[in-house]
Amino acid sequence: MIPRSKDVAERAGVSRSTVSQILNGHAELFTDETRARVADAVAELGYQPSAAGRTLARGSSDIVIALIPNTTFGSNLQDIYGALTNELAQRGLTLVLRLSQDSAESLDRLAMGLKPRAVITLTAMPEDQKAALATRGIEVIEPDNSSGADVNAQIGELQARYLIDKGYRSLAYAHLHDERNDPFGTPRELMFAQECRSSGLPEPRVLHLGINPESADAALDQLGGRGFAVACYNDDVATALLHAATQRGWKVPDDLALVGMDNTALSRLTTPPLTTVGYDASEVIAASVRSVLSRLDKSDDARTSVDVRVEVIERASA
Amino acid sequence: MIPRSKDVAERAGVSRSTVSQILNGHAELFTDETRARVADAVAELGYQPSAAGRTLARGSSDIVIALIPNTTFGSNLQDIYGALTNELAQRGLTLVLRLSQDSAESLDRLAMGLKPRAVITLTAMPEDQKAALATRGIEVIEPDNSSGADVNAQIGELQARYLIDKGYRSLAYAHLHDERNDPFGTPRELMFAQECRSSGLPEPRVLHLGINPESADAALDQLGGRGFAVACYNDDVATALLHAATQRGWKVPDDLALVGMDNTALSRLTTPPLTTVGYDASEVIAASVRSVLSRLDKSDDARTSVDVRVEVIERASA
DNA sequence: CTGAAAGCGCTTACAG
DNA sequence: CTGAAAGCGCTTACAG
Structure with missing residues (x-):
């Protein structure tokens, strides 16, 4: 049988309102004696207030x-x-x-x-x-949004800065093709592009691909040739591109440089391992x-x- | 203002019980006329019954x-x-x-x-x-459990059969090191081992590793040498092993054969791409x-x- | 075919 | 310091 506040009240020898008051933060109104009795009754009965009743009230x-x-x-x-x-x-x-x-x-x-x-x-x-x-x-x-946007802008900026400082001049940004999985792509790409401009570089290419060989290969086609450095929406995108490049015999990073995002466990396991963007998850x-x-x-x-x-x-x- | 069943009743010119009956599957008791009036009132008011009230009742x-x-x-x-x-x-x-x-x-x-x-x-x-x-x-x-166990047993069996039919004789099963992530490991391993026995092969080695290079490398050490075929708990485990093997200069599948599980998107993107176990997700x-x-x-x-x-x-x- | 009434379990003024 | 009473929004016998 499921205990009700009535049962608790009876067992403790008080009224239901007293039980309710004590359980809802007005315990200070009562004597230690009363409080203890209610607490005991609750414990003995294993009483859990009904959410429905409480919600209604x-x-x-x-x-x-x-x-x-x-x-x-x-x-x-x-x-x-x-x-x-x-x-x-x-x-x-x-x-x-x-x-x-x-x-x-x-x-x-x-x-x-x-x-x-x-x-x-x-x-x-x-x-x-x-x-x-x-x-x-x-x-x-x-x-x-204020800070969320900041973080994503930061990521785009970071990827761009890293690549530019490394000496890459032909940049691209690679989105996930399926927009539902690319919720932060736009702010990141925007900041990435802006960073290119402010460094006097041409507008970056923008790629959209799925996590599969065909799509990655097509993306490489769009690039038109070797020598690009691409910032990826995440490590999976980078992995797909890496795979397509390897298939073609392109050397990474010489023929195609890749920077991922997320620092997934798998990003250490590609050949070569991915340069990526990481963050302290516990901090987030x-x-x-x-x-x-x-x-x-x-x-x-x-x-x-x-x-x-x-x-x-x-x-x-x- | 949030509409209550009372509001609906008044608007429809009926009692609250009528509203409740009609809304709870006893609509057949009433005239079309009444039903329509209630339906209209509900729609106009945007009435949603309170879960709390209903639960309580x-x-x-x-x-x-x-x-x-x-x-x-x-x-x-x-x-x-x-x-x-x-x-x-x-x-x-x-x-x-x-x-x-x-x-x-x-x-x-x-x-x-x-x-x-x-x-x-x-x-x-x-x-x-x-x-x-x-x-x-x-x-x-x-x-x-009856069928869940079946499926997992099936998977272990399938991996073993495939490997054995391919001619591999030194088999191993690779778990995920973190048990929380390896919920189905045991039934799969058991069936895998049984299949080995019934084919007259020695007991398979059992490996436990995490998804990172060091752990995968240690697992390879445990194997003691080339020539093993290992069935993995999932494609991530296979990827880790593949990476460690590649680092050592072992050829996959010649020096180390790997069969994954899950057919993840990424399993097509390793070099070489992983042989794995797949299933129709929509069916599952x-x-x-x-x-x-x-x-x-x-x-x-x-x-x-x-x-x-x-x-x-x-x-x-x- | 429809409505008045009781009751679900709780909380919260209110009165003492 | 404590209890009787009303009320939250709904459903469901029950009576008609």
């Missing part, structure tokens, strides 16, 4: 929904949510994940029904959807968690800046 | 919780959950994800509070935790979804067999 639940892009739930993202889950649990909040693929309407239903304390989204949410949630009084925590995690938390707490300065140090890791592909 | 919510191992949420798993989300939505159920990393206690709290219709877990759940949920009347849907997805659904529906024959065709994809590493 309070008008909002203790749930926080995080929308995850169903295309890219890498281990980093996972670690972020893992940390966030724990952090929120300490504040009595429950983080629950939701694949964001599904229709706005479906999210709407979920949000309406669950009355979550907040909805966290990693990618920008359409205005109308945000409005819908706002109407229902649900807070939406969006990515901190901590920063992201801090950012979400500060917004949830409505602390005045919501803009905890997510300051991520990003650096190129030189190996042998550029 | 019914004793169980429309939520299904899926526990995800926080270590391995690959794109396959993601697709499965994506499909499941949609499928469940059509039945009025909402799938919500939960990182399973956190304490049993925390899940307990969530389950207690949310009163989900079911909890889906991919890995076997500890008995006591299962018991706890059962006590609360929450159904636990565990992996269908469909089967998994069917399996969960049938258990949810309590349909008699809960054991919809997950029949996945798995096959080796021959490329150049073995």
Whole structure:
């Protein structure tokens, strides 16, 4: 039998309101004696308040929904949510994940029904959807674009600077062909291009490819010949290009220089190993968690800046 | 202002019970006229029933919780959950994800509070935790071990058969060193070993490595020399071994034969490309979804067999 | 075919 | 310092 607050109250010999007060942060109103009795009863019965009852009474639940892009739930993202889950649990909040693929309407239903304390989204949410949630009084925590944009711009800049300093003059930027998997491509490419211009170099070529030999080969065709240095959206893109180049007998980095991004485990295992951009994942995690938390707490300065140090890791592909 | 069933009732000129009945599958009790009026009112107001109210009244919510191992949420798993989300939505159920990393206690709290219709877990759940949920009347849907075991056994067998048929005689099985990421390693290895025995071969060597050059190199040391054929837990493991072998100047497949598993995009991009084990992802997805659904529906024959065709994809590493 | 009423489990003024 | 009562939004016998 599932214990109710009534059961706790009876066992402790107090009223239900007393139980409720003590359990909800107004314990200071009661004597130590009463508090202890309630605490004991809760423990003995294994009482867990019903979320439904509480939500109904309070008008909002203790749930926080995080929308995850169903295309890219890498281990980093996972670690972020893992940390966030724990952090929120300490504040009595429950983080629950939701694949964001599904229709706005479906999210709407979920949000309406669950009355979550907040909805966290990693990618920008359409205005109308945000409005819908706002109407229902649900807070939406969006990515901190100010700093998010910064990080991506930083990455583009870093890749460009590295390549230019190395003496490369014919540059290109390689996107992932599938746009859903290339959410940060544009800001990175833009900054990459700008860095080229400010160094007096021509506009970089822009490539789009999938993670397969054919597509990578076609991308190489588009380049028109050897001697390019290309900054890649991620290490997988770099690996695909590396493979296509090797097939053609091009030497990397002499005929084609490659700088990846993410510093994946596999990036050390190509031949030659990839020069890439890395960052301290735990730092990113901590920063992201801090950012979400500060917004949830409505602390005045919501803009905890997510300051991520990003650096190129030189190996042998550029 | 958020519309309530009361608002709908007033607008439609009926009682709240009528609204509720019509919305909950007893529409046939009412005249077309009444139904239409209610439907209109719902649409005009944008009414969404409150999950809290409904849960309280019914004793169980429309939520299904899926526990995800926080270590391995690959794109396959993601697709499965994506499909499941949609499928469940059509039945009025909402799938919500939960990182399973956190304490049993925390899940307990969530389950207690949310009163989900079911909890889906991919890995076997500890008995006591299962018991706890059962006590609360929450159904636990565990992996269908009968067929799950089959598939993994199949994979081990397939890798062994392929290698043996190719003429290799010195076999080894390579696990991922981190056990959390190697959930299916044991059944696969077991079947792999059995297949060796039944072909009159010696017991296969067993390797454990991480996805990095040092670890892969050490694994090669353990092998003691050239001439082995190793079945890998996944393509990443195969890639690591391939890299270490290449570094030593070993030829693949002559000095070291490798068969991976998963047929990842990257497995086509190594040099040489990996021979691996592939399967039709959409088939797996469909089967998994069917399996969960049938258990949810309590349909008699809960054991919809997950029949996945798995096959080796021959490329150049073995 | 439809409505009044009770009840789900909790919280929160309010009164004492 | 503590309890009786109302109310959160819904569903479901039950009576008509």
